[in-house]
Amino acid sequence: MFRSGGFVAEHLEDVDEEQIQPNGVDLRLDWVLEQREPGYISREGTAIGERQTIHPEQRDDDRESYYLTPGGYILQYAETVAIPEEHVGFVLPRSSLMRNSAMLNTAVWDAGYRGRGEGLLQVHHDIELERGARVAQLVLAAADHEDVYDGSYQGERVD
Ligand SMILES: O=c1ccn([C@H]2C[C@H](O)[C@@H](COP(=O)(O)OP(=O)(O)OP(=O)(O)O)O2)c(=O)[nH]1
DSSP states (O other): OBOOHHHHHTTBSSOOGGGBOSSSEEEEEEEEEEEOSOOEEOSSOEEOOOEEEEOOEEOTTSOEEEEEOSEEEEEEESSOEEOOTTEEEEEEEOHHHHHTTEEEEOOOBOTTOEEOOEEEEEESSOEEEETTOEEEEEEEEEOOOSSOOOSTTTTTTOO
16 A cells, blocks of 8 residues: 555655645755766675766756756755655656656665665756756555665665
8 A cells, every 4th residue: 555645754854845745755856966987786786886976057046957968867865765664665756857858767765764865867858957856756655574674775865
């Protein structure tokens, strides 16, 4: 069973009312990065290749925008997410992103994970993304599990 947006909001820090949707909570864009060096996935573990933060441009109205050309980017979310036990999380793109020829690829958000996570943003047509704009949605489904998450990304980008 998927939980309501109100339930999901209880497991995120710094969420505004406008982010709460019927079936999940919208996640906002913090940073965009571009991978520069190869990564490595082996049978024993993984190594993340060097990534470079793209600096957003300061706009006249004092906001910041990323002006992205077609390609693949790492997107970092602004919210700290805590996936509660007995649940699993999934992140989907906001449909306006998809309707603008951009897509967000995501993986499984494990029970017990806490952090400010990442997604793979695929841009197929030039797009402007304001820093802090809502770009994705987190949903939570009830799920059985034995252990809780204890991997290398536990606590990532949390103060
Ligand atoms: O799109 C996603 C999906 C998951 N996560 C977070 C939550 C998840 O619990 C954690 C670890 O994901 P996963 O278990 O897939 O990582 P891994 O590649 O297996 O590495 P490790 O074994 O070190 O955890 O990353 C994201 O930030 N973005």
